[in-house]
Ligand SMILES: NC(=O)c1ccc[n+]([C@@H]2O[C@H](COP(=O)([O-])OP(=O)(O)OC[C@H]3O[C@@H](n4cnc5c(N)ncnc54)[C@H](O)[C@@H]3O)[C@@H](O)[C@H]2O)c1
């Protein structure tokens with residue numbers, strides 16, 4: 001209730017050019033009475049029976065979008081690989097405010113009589129939503145933005161990529177798989193190529209190898225590429241798909257934490273030529289199927305590197321994700337915990353990407369910790385620090401600057417460093433030369449007209465971008481980062 005399922009659902013259907021149906025409206029049409037009346041006269045169990053039958057009727061119809069209320073999840077939803085369940089996540093306070101204002105002059109929603117009962121119900125249903133959902137989106141933004149986020153947000157659930165055959169349909173599929181997960185990814189009908197992941201694969205040579213394999217397999221525009229692996233595999237295979245025959249559809253199956261909450265979302269694809277990620281294209285995958293169970297085999301250092309990006313996202317998003325990152329221990333957690341961590345971090349990235357797909361503005365906030373982070377990564381010599389490790393150091397630097405320049409509460413810096421350290425991440429890079437970091441900062445592409453422009457925080461959940469902290473403070477932040 002109050003998540004906006006009817007407006008968001010209608011908007012999503014309009015964008016996709018498919019029919020839209022609302023389960024509540026279907027129940028009322030079928031019964032010839034309002035939901036309030038049905039509740040009053042027949043009681044909740046009978047209403048739920050009607051609801052379940054209505055949902056089954058709607059799902060048996062043509063492909064489209066169906067809006068279903070949270071109460072319906074008390075009964076098992078038909079679990080089908082061709083049905084994607086999207087959870088419109090909204091804070092209880094926001095939802096209550098919407099329900100309350102919308103109620104003026106309309107019949108009272110049966111289960112939303114008062115604020116306390118509403119909050120109890122909201123809290124009680126969360127577990128059911130988590131179990132039923134394929135994907136989670138933040139439903140606080142306006143409906144059009146939520147619909148756009150649904151189009152880019154990954155499916156994150158255990159068992160994936162079970163839906164892969166359904167997404168592929170009757171098309172020929174060419175699978176590009178990271179050697180580390182090769183045995184856990186279905187074979188492609190058009191062929192397959194195994195890659196040894198890493199920046200070496202994300203090169204022009206790697207790209208040529210992919211193009212040739214696509215040509216040998218006779219791939220056409222109507223075929224599809226499936227890229228399964230870490231960020232290096234999805235970046236290079238996505239770019240190969242973007243460019244081969246002027247663009248093939250592709251599906252991402254990210255298998256690292258970095259991939260699941262970051263690299264596979266948002267359609268940036270590319271390779272390294274003269275600098276990291278300097279040649280590429282925006283090419284959105286048709287679907288992103290992430291299974292956090294696959295992360296169980298990730299080397300601890302790779303997990304931690306991805307966790308640094310989760311902490312970054314938590315600082316930007318605030319709320320549940322931020323609390324979750326601060327409370328996270330050192331390991332990979334349970335599957336359910338990983339699912340929630342990845343879903344919430346992915347939801348934030350999807351929301352920002354949907355708002356600014358080509359990085360003309362707000363998408364820049366995702367670079368929190370990356371200005372000094374990238375410079376430290378380069379100055380240490382690529383391959384010395386993992387990207388996520390450099391981001392941990394960069395986050396510490398950005399928060400320190402945020403305290404100095406934006407009045408950020410110093411406790412945020414302290415608790416973030418503690419969480420990063422607990423995860424096994426560095427927050428300083430002793431031994432890396434300050435001069436080399438400053439030199440690399442000068443070459444950073446986020447520098448504009450001689451100034452270093454950074455993303456800083458006013459508070460958790462309140463980033464600002466395009467801030468120039470001034471030369472002296474940048475110099476001090478670099479000294480601190482390498483101390
Ligand atoms: N496109 C974007 O928006 C975006 C965003 C962030 C990062 N990236 C890119 O992503 C790359 C980093 O991605 P990454 O950290 O996933 O690195 P990666 O692809 O090199 O994978 C890291 C290591 O994990 C192994 N691995 C993968 N899945 C595994 C599994 N399930 N179990 C065990 N081992 C597994 C790989 O073989 C590799 O050795 C960088 O090139 C970066 O530029 C892109």
Ligand SMILES: [Zn+2]
Nearest residue numbers: 309370387391
């Ligand atoms: Zn990053």
